[in-house]
Amino acid sequence: MKRIYSVLVENRAGVLSKVAGLFARRCFNIDSLAVGETFDKEVSNITIVSSGEKNTLEQIEKQLNKKLDVIKIKTFSEEESLSRELVLVKVKYNKNNRRELMEICELLGAKIVDMSKTLMTIQLCDVPEKTGLLMQMLASISVVEVARTGTLALQKCALNEQ
Numbered sequence: 786m787k788r789i790y791s792v793l794v795e796n797r798a799g800v801l802s803k804v805a806g807l808f809a810r811r812c813f814n815i816d817s818l819a820v821g822e823t824f825d826k827e828v829s830n831i832t833i834v835s836s837g838e839k840n841t842l843e844q845i846e847k848q849l850n851k852k853l854d855v856i857k858i859k860t861f862s863e864e865e866s867l868s869r870e871l872v873l874v875k876v877k878y879n880k881n882n883r884r885e886l887m888e889i890c891e892l893l894g895a896k897i898v899d900m901s902k903t904l905m906t907i908q909l910c911d912v913p914e915k916t917g918l919l920m921q922m923l924a925s926i927s928v929v930e931v932a933r934t935g936t937l938a939l940q941k942c943a944l945n946e947q
Contacts (some may be wrong), residue, residue, distance in 0.1 A: 787816065788842040789834050789866050789938045792849060793856040796822060796829040800854045804831060807852065813837065813845050817870075817913075819935035828856060834936050859940060866938040872916040873898070874907045877927035889922050904929065 794800045801820055808815050817834040835845055842860075849858050878886055883905075890897055890907055893915060899906035909919050913936050920931070 786839060786842060787834060787836045787863055788845070789832065789861050789863065789868070789936070790845065790849065791859040791861075791938065791940070792831040792833065793823065793858075794829050794831055794852075795854045795856065796827050797854070800829070801831065803852060803854060804833075804849070807848050808833075808835075808845075811844070811848065813841065817935035819937050821937075832935065832937050834938075861938075861940045865940055867941055868912055868936050868938040869910055870913045870916045870936050871908070871910045871934040872919060873932045874909075874919070874923055874928060875930040876905050876907065876923060877903055877929055878905050879903070882926055886923075886926065889919070893919050893922070895919060 792804065794804070805815070805818070807813075814836055815833060816836055817832070819832045820829055822828070823830050835842065837845075846858060846860055849855055876886065886905060886907070887897070889895070893909060894911065895907050895909040897905055898908045907919070907923075909916055916933065
């Protein structure tokens, strides 16, 4: 079972370390972690995707709520969220596989953002499953370097909200 935690925290040195330390000390698994400032520079949002048994996931929320630097926590399932992940992949290409790479990009909605005579950097911002699919499709090609963000997620808007 997976759960997404959107944690608003005070934007100060050491807060991320405290949150990550909580997971480490209690042997909770972090599948994905992303951090960024919110509209308020004093507040950051930590998006954590974690997996485990129901009682473990409930315990994570309880432990996060005990942290002094934590302002607010929202938890939701993958089905209740809109999730995105960014991946940048640098691949070595030649005239034999150039067309194949371009077709993969077109098929998945990825963009070629940089090129040289032998290297190409591909960008995809999409659901985590699709970024994973891109990585699988590029596995047979010479991947030089990969940079991948953690999952960013927001809870879906309720249909009756205006």
